Amino acid sequence: MELVDTFGRRINYLRLSITDRCNMRCRYCMPAEGVEKLTHSDVLSYEELLRIGRAAVNEGVEKIRVTGGEPLVRKGILPFLSSLSALPGLRQLVLTTNGVLLEELAAPLHAAGVQRLNVSLDSLDPARFAAVTRGGDLSRVLAGIEAARREGFPIKLNMVVMRGVNDDEVESVASLALDAPFSVRFIEYMPSSGEERWQSLVVPGEEILRRLSARFTLELVDRGALSGPAREYRIPGAAGTVGIITPVTGHFCGDCNRIRVTSTGKAKSCLFSGGELDLRPYLQEGDAALQEALRRIVREKPHRHQLTQENDEPTPFAMSKIGG
Numbered sequence: 616m617e618l619v620d621t622f623g624r625r626i627n628y629l630r631l632s633i634t635d636r637c638n639m640r641c642r643y644c645m646p647a648e649g650v651e652k653l654t655h656s657d658v659l660s661y662e663e664l665l666r667i668g669r670a671a672v673n674e675g676v677e678k679i680r681v682t683g684g685e686p687l688v689r690k691g692i693l694p695f696l697s698s699l700s701a702l703p704g705l706r707q708l709v710l711t712t713n714g715v716l717l718e719e720l721a722a723p724l725h726a727a728g729v730q731r732l733n734v735s736l737d738s739l740d741p742a743r744f745a746a747v748t749r750g751g752d753l754s755r756v757l758a759g760i761e762a763a764r765r766e767g768f769p770i771k772l773n774m775v776v777m778r779g780v781n782d783d784e785v786e787s788v789a790s791l792a793l794d795a796p797f798s799v800r801f802i803e804y805m806p807s808s809g810e811e812r813w814q815s816l817v818v819p820g821e822e823i824l825r826r827l828s829a830r831f832t833l834e835l836v837d838r839g840a841l842s843g844p845a846r847e848y849r850i851p852g853a854a855g856t857v858g859i860i861t862p863v864t865g866h867f868c869g870d871c872n873r874i875r876v877t878s879t880g881k882a883k884s885c886l887f888s889g890g891e892l893d894l895r896p897y898l899q900e901g902d903a904a905l906q907e908a909l910r911r912i913v914r915e916k917p918h919r920h921q922l923t924q925e926n927d928e929p930t931p932f933a934m935s936k937i938g939g
């Protein structure tokens with residue numbers, strides 16, 4: 616089976632959010648307070664999430680990224696990941712985390728079959744890190760990244776670049792790729808939670824690249840079939856790579872290969888726009904119904920999002936609920 620949308624894009628990547636809770640409150644992702652907490656019964660059980668994963672794999676999905684909220688705060692995640700990784704036909708099980716709990720969980724995550732980790736890292740300055748994440752402890756995240764490295768995980772580091780907040784650190788964060796095999800990615804800030812004047816925080820990917828080019832020689836790397844949205848560059852002599860993710864200024868929608876499912880069971884055809892389908896009623900039926908629901912969401916996938924820096928309409932959605 617293959618999932619192909621109306622624009623001929625093959626959908627082989629599912630981003631599965633398993634919780635909307637988090638042990639940090641990054642200013643670009645969650646409001647300081649007033650996030651309505653989902654109750655236990657709102658959130659899908661692991662059994663239901665596994666059924667969704669299986670249905671997606673039966674439809675031709677080859678890569679599942681587990682995300683959140685912070686996926687590592689949900690109890691019982693390890694047996695769930697083991698079951699997910701055992702799905703016949705799944706080629707990649709990967710996870711995005713803020714790294715806070717990685718020091719203790721890197722080894723069991725590896726044993727559970729997770730193949731790669733993406734870790735958020737927005738500053739190398741402890742005070743600034745704490746400010747951006749509203750209380751995050753940089754030393755724990757760095758210890759987590761180190762533990763994941765020792766465990767042999769390929770690691771991508773994600774930095775959301777915000778003008779006047781952390782953009783002066785682009786070069787120093789990129790330097791992490793010189794000696795260690797990290798793939799360091801700089802992400803354009805996207806509007807979240809309907810905020811105003813978000814445009815002033817966006818540092819366009821081309822500007823980030825210009826700054827990196829002034830410091831390093833950059834050689835474009837070819838993209839693979841299961842690759843995410845980043846444009847990646849090699850620095851001659853460096854152990855890792857650097858890259859940009861440009862959801863605002865440069866559409867990668869033409870190559871989009873993914874759908875999303877939230878922890879409450881809402882399937883989303885696109886991060887920003889397009890339809891949402893509640894999978895709960897389909898979970899009451901057999902797997903065939905669930906697979907048909909996934910085909911339906913793929914049919915509704917929009918060509919691209921309408922977000923531009925010129926667009927003043929704030930987008931009313933919470934990244935932490937969708938999983939990025």
Ligand SMILES: Nc1nc2c(ncn2[C@@H]2O[C@H](COP(=O)(O)OP(=O)(O)OP(=O)(O)O)[C@@H](O)[C@H]2O)c(=O)[nH]1
Pocket residue numbers: 680682711733771773802841842843844845860862871873886938939
């Ligand atoms: N607009 C948009 N942004 C995305 C999409 N997929 C990922 N992102 C953003 O890219 C950033 C990094 O996402 P990750 O969770 O690390 O996943 P990824 O980049 O797909 O991961 P890889 O498959 O390892 O390259 C996050 O800020 C996401 O919100 C997408 O389909 N559309």
Ligand SMILES: C[S@@+](CC[C@H](N)C(=O)[O-])C[C@H]1O[C@@H](n2cnc3c(N)ncnc32)[C@H](O)[C@@H]1O
Pocket residue numbers: 637643644682683684685686711712713733734735773774775802803804805806807934935938939
């Ligand atoms: C929502 S988080 C969930 C996983 C995990 N808690 C983490 O922080 O990596 C997934 C990704 O979305 C990114 N993200 C969240 N809000 C964003 C925003 N407003 N603009 C760009 N990226 C954002 C984060 O940096 C992270 O890489």
Ligand code: SF4
Pocket residue numbers: 637638639640641644645683684685713735934935
């Ligand atoms: S980006 Fe990740 S760590 Fe930060 S608040 Fe959102 S879910 Fe939590």
Ligand code: SF4
Pocket residue numbers: 867868869871872873884885886887888917918919920
């Ligand atoms: S904005 Fe929508 S269509 Fe574009 S890459 Fe992201 S999910 Fe795909």
